[in-house]
Amino acid sequence: MADWYSNFAHSGFGTTVTKQLGLPRPGVLRRYEPGGPLLEGPAVVGSAGTGRLRDTVTAVLRDAGVTVVSPVVADGDASGEKLGAVVLDATGVTGPADLAAAHDFLAPAIKRLRANGRVVILTDPPAAADSPAQAAARQAVDGLTRSIGKELRDGSTANAIYVPEGAESGVAGPLTFFLSGRSAYVDGQGVTLSAADVPATQDAAKPLAGKVVVVTGAARGIGASIADVMARDGAHVVAVDIPAAGDSLAAVANRIGGTALQLDITAADAPQRLVEHLKERHGGVDVIVHNAGITRDKLLVNMDAARWNSVMAVNLQAQLDLTEALLDGDVLNPGARVVCVSSQSGIAGNRGQTNYAASKAGVIGMVRAWAPTFAERGATINAVAPGFIVTEMTAKMPFGTREIGARLNSLQQGGLPVDVAETIAWLSQPTSAGVNGQTVRVCGQSLLGA
């Protein structure tokens, strides 16, 4: 369980108190365990519009060992078999009237959703619509998904996948992610796919087998968790951190059978040293995770240049410089992945964090701008934007601020480093080839910047 409050809310006394006072009752999140089932119950698949993905979705579910049952009839009876997932294919909607079918399918089905259930809605991207009515119906899916996310309880989530014509082969990866425990803290999000050369399958147990993965800032916190998850999924991890963190860096690398590389990513020779290391030791690299980041908080009016410059250097300029060096150094293996760590602050802004929020917003702009270049190489570049994640950083916050930060989201709790790590590992997988230039929030559907 994530925290003291969740423990209390699920105790005998706490259950009574929280129910009587109407206090939040955070669900115990279902997290991914290798070898475990994709879902804890059957799935139901419905459609609104022409539903061109219905067969694809059903096949993905069946291939993953999920039982697909018939749509639930709207009889108001919630006593039937509990569902692990409700999937709506809303591709081909032409106008708002088509959405009545979405309501008719979703309402009785969601009534039967079990704890830690999943709602996934697929549609076409609004930007590519033929008419305002069609764009309206597609965009409506965004509001629908986000609202369902806010209505669900007990660890259940709702997410959307926007699938343009020609990108159908990329559906399996994101759909499986949103259904699985890997996406435990990803809620109310939408991912837009691009047409790409997507492998039909991957090793389910070790999707990153044989891959060389660089993780910056890997000595502790979220970076150490990313290193753990990447190694669990089969990768050889090159763990990078500053020389001052050398001992803990070595401990992480030893724990996972990886390599420790002491490197200050802001040093002038850092890009060249990284490229040389990868060429000499591994011949190339498959994934780089730009995770290292710092905060130097002050109100803008009191912020000295050193605070501004150091945050920009670590959080943004180093990501640009290292990525450019990997591209120019011809060291990225085919199908390479770059995953950049942004932040909810880069979307919502945050008092006292003009430098940090600017750097993290910059990461989102960088990823979007670089996506076409990476697509040309059969590679991808994406970002994750964590919300409130329980780490050493958040443990230092004053009690009240920390508690408010942790509760202001649909899942009513802070996320864990592993939740960010699982999302990054998913973006790194071969079957995520259709996800490019996206920023995926790992924030439990935080109310900040929503």
Ligand code: NAD
């Ligand atoms: P952390 O401070 O625990 O770890 C950051 C690591 O980066 C440290 O090991 C540090 O030594 C390393 N690092 C710093 N400067 C470096 C440099 N110049 N070269 C190499 N390594 C360097 O932080 P964390 O909470 O694990 O955060 C990891 C990432 O997630 C950061 O980018 C952070 O901004 C982002 N993030 C965290 C949260 C959260 O709630 N913890 C929320 C949003 C975003």
